[in-house]
Amino acid sequence: MTQQHITHAAELVVQAMLGTDPTPAAIVQALAAAGLLRTTPLEVYRASWDDDSLGLYVSRDAARARCLLDAAAARPESQLAWHPVTEDDMDEEYLAADGQNVEYYVTTVPVRLTGEF
Numbered sequence: 361m362t363q364q365h366i367t368h369a370a371e372l373v374v375q376a377m378l379g380t381d382p383t384p385a386a387i388v389q390a391l392a393a394a395g396l397l398r399t400t401p402l403e404v405y406r407a408s409w410d411d412d413s414l415g416l417y418v419s420r421d422a423a424r425a426r427c428l429l430d431a432a433a434a435r436p437e438s439q440l441a442w443h444p445v446t447e448d449d450m451d452e453e454y455l456a457a458d459g460q461n462v463e464y465y466v467t468t469v470p471v472r473l474t475g476e477f
Contacts, residue, residue, distance in 0.1 A: 369394040405420050409465075420468070424466055443455075
């Protein structure tokens with residue numbers, strides 16, 4: 361959704377709320393109807409080597425790139441490839457160099473957001 365679409369949707373929500381029920385529940389309902397509420401949980405990706413964190417990233421590709429940077433420097437001649445830790449779960453994957461696990465991992469980390477009013 362582009363910024364223009366988001367702005368237009370927000371304007372529609374405000375127009376819908378003027379002169380109607382201004383309760384939080386009604387506002388949330390109007391935001392949901394306009395498509396402005398996130399329906400999937402926010403996730404970040406943790407890059408790590410062995411037990412050391414290499415940081416949190418907003419995309420899997422960025423976390424992978426961070427791991428690849430170190431692994432390629434340590435093993436410049438190796439063939440590097442990502443593999444899931446378990447076949448049925450892509451939330452965690454490891455980097456292999458020439459078919460051997462080199463202890464670099466990317467893990468999907470759900471972010472819990474809490475709001476205070």
